[in-house]
Amino acid sequence: MRIIDLAHATEDHVLALPLFNDLGKILLSKGVKLKPSLVVKLQKMGYSKVYISDEFSEGEIEDVIKMEVRQRAITHLRKLSSFAKNQTSGSNQQFDTDLHIAKATISTIVDEIFTKKDIVIELLDLKTVEGYIYEHSINVMIHALVLGSSLGLNKVELDKLGMAAALHDIGFMFVPDEILKKRGSLTEEEYKEIKMHPIKGYEFLKTKTDLDPTVRIPTLQHHERYNGSGYPGITPYENLHLFSKIIGICDMFDAMTSTRPYRKSYPVAEVLEFIMGSGGTLFHPTLTKAFIQNINPYPMNTLVKLSDGSIGVVSKVNGRFFSRPIIKLIIDKDKRKVNKIVNLLENRTLVIQETVNKA
Numbered sequence: 155m156r157i158i159d160l161a162h163a164t165e166d167h168v169l170a171l172p173l174f175n176d177l178g179k180i181l182l183s184k185g186v187k188l189k190p191s192l193v194v195k196l197q198k199m200g201y202s203k204v205y206i207s208d209e210f211s212e213g214e215i216e217d218v219i220k221m222e223v224r225q226r227a228i229t230h231l232r233k234l235s236s237f238a239k240n241q242t243s244g245s246n247q248q249f250d251t252d253l254h255i256a257k258a259t260i261s262t263i264v265d266e267i268f269t270k271k272d273i274v275i276e277l278l279d280l281k282t283v284e285g286y287i288y289e290h291s292i293n294v295m296i297h298a299l300v301l302g303s304s305l306g307l308n309k310v311e312l313d314k315l316g317m318a319a320a321l322h323d324i325g326f327m328f329v330p331d332e333i334l335k336k337r338g339s340l341t342e343e344e345y346k347e348i349k350m351h352p353i354k355g356y357e358f359l360k361t362k363t364d365l366d367p368t369v370r371i372p373t374l375q376h377h378e379r380y381n382g383s384g385y386p387g388i389t390p391y392e393n394l395h396l397f398s399k400i401i402g403i404c405d406m407f408d409a410m411t412s413t414r415p416y417r418k419s420y421p422v423a424e425v426l427e428f429i430m431g432s433g434g435t436l437f438h439p440t441l442t443k444a445f446i447q448n449i450n451p452y453p454m455n456t457l458v459k460l461s462d463g464s465i466g467v468v469s470k471v472n473g474r475f476f477s478r479p480i481i482k483l484i485i486d487k488d489k490r491k492v493n494k495i496v497n498l499l500e501n502r503t504l505v506i507q508e509t510v511n512k513a
């Protein structure tokens with residue numbers, strides 16, 4: 155199993171993971187052949203990458219939580235968000251019940267993460283255009299829980315962090331759709347509107363729910379930055395709640411590794427470099443260090459190009475030295491077929507240049 159650009163998918167590739175529709179039901183099962191008509195359909199839905207199995211990569215990559223559970227969390231968040239959007243319809247009581255159900259699901263996710271130790275995130279979450287905001291929020295939640303757990307937060311704290319992360323962008327429900335779905339750059343006025351989502355989301359949670367303050371505060375604070383940049387510019391970084399700082403990093407990572415209507419996604423390795431470099435400017439350095447230790451940009455079976463032009467498959471990960479795995483070379487630097495093992499932890503002259511679609 156490896157990730158490729160959907161544009162490179164052929165009938166020789168089969169889906170390595172199922173894809174879900176907006177209602178959380180399986181749209182395409184694992185093992186389905188990627189026919190050209192199917193590729194077009196998926197591109198229309200906003201998918202730009204896909205996990206496939208082929209001759210190079212047959213093994214699986216494990217997700218942090220089960221896909222069904224992830225989908226259930228997305229469905230809960232959709233319900234809560236739709237209440238926020240249509241505040242006039244539906245009773246507060248229904249919203250409270252939905253909130254309670256969402257809390258229970260998040261608590262089971264926390265249990266799953268809490269009992270596993272040393273979790274490494276290896277899968278990229280693939281998003282559709284329509285479901286972006288919900289899929290993004292739940293993925294930020296998973297990243298936040300893994301980071302929080304690695305920082306030593308307890309179960310009660312993680313339950314609250316999970317809820318806070320799931321709801322962090324609820325304020326987007328109060329931003330007009332035409333701004334959120336706009337292709338191309340935003341006008342100054344539109345950007346102002348976007349920058350209101352932390353305040354609007356926070357006010358909604360404060361007036362409509364009795365959530366713990368630590369759950370709603372990150373909604374207000376997740377765009378504040380270490381060097382004072384960011385918005386809404388109400389709270390200095392040193393006074394931010396730890397949850398806001400955690401969610402801030404996870405939010406940026408997930409946004410940068412996702413394809414948006416106005417730009418392509420950045421490669422995971424590049425985003426990790428960027429996050430590392432932003433320690434001391436955008437985020438606290440201790441948090442950026444902890445964050446990057448939990449994510450492997452080159453999981454098993456990833457097809458990669460090395461700095462000398464050779465191409466190979468990641469055949470074993472060297473502990474947490476994620477950028478220096480053991481590689482099974484397929485094509486050497488002179489473009490000849492080979493079958494050779496290179497351990498990048500021992501061969502320091504070679505580095506991984508990028509993930510590639512084909513050999």
Ligand SMILES: [Fe+2]
Binds near residue numbers: 322
């Ligand atoms: Fe946000």
